[in-house]
């Protein structure tokens with residue numbers, strides 16, 4: 001089995017300011033100095049990519065974004081392109097977050113298009129998938145995550161997951177303080193990896209599958225003991241440097 005380096009990424013969502021961006025990054029640089037064994041990325045709002053890029057100079061923390069649009073240039077008012085993100089040195093791009101699926105009615109097919117646009121641009125898609133509480137209670141978790149993964153496989157082929165990241169974020173666990181248990185998350189992560197392995201074992205072995213949903217400095221270490229949990233996509237706890245650093249260090253220690 002390929003060994004996978006964990007990735008812990010902060011999704012700042014709609015939070016921050018120019019000053020906050022600089023301060024939080026300075027804090028992260030201090031807290032994470034000398035920490036090895038875990039890739040780290042942050043996705044501030046795109047408004048603050050310039051401040052973030054400048055503050056990250058000399059640091060191994062990678063820059064990311066919370067979304068991208070599918071067109072590269074032209075008359076698409078309000079859109080942000082892959083090339084613009086690259087211009088700021090962004091690398092890991094979140095797509096298909098449940099908040100965008102819900103509030104912006106993004107479909108599996110549209111998200112697969114974004115995945116393709118990122119691959120074409122040489123950026124790393126961080127594809128968010130996950131079921132609602134009702135779907136979970138109806139026993140539909142595997143059906144939902146399969147459908148969300150298959151939209152990408154059908155459009156682009158399983159090889160598109162080479163070098164890509166999947167974030168399993170059960171919607172009932174996001175921002176609720178009610179994280180999935182390590183065993184619950186592991187079961188779904190193993191299912192996702194097996195689902196991809198049915199098409200290509202090699203692709204499945206290398207794909208990073210992060211867990212997201214109320215990950216914090218006290219539950220992260222236990223989640224990372226699970227073999228198919230390769231890091232985390234962190235919302236609320238990524239807005240505080242000490243808490244986020246504890247999560248990164250927990251991943252580095254668990255996967256060493």
Ligand SMILES: O=C(CO)COP(=O)(O)O
Nearest residue numbers: 011174175213214235236
């Ligand atoms: O949605 C998330 C990350 O993308 C998770 O958010 P919380 O960590 O705030 O639950």
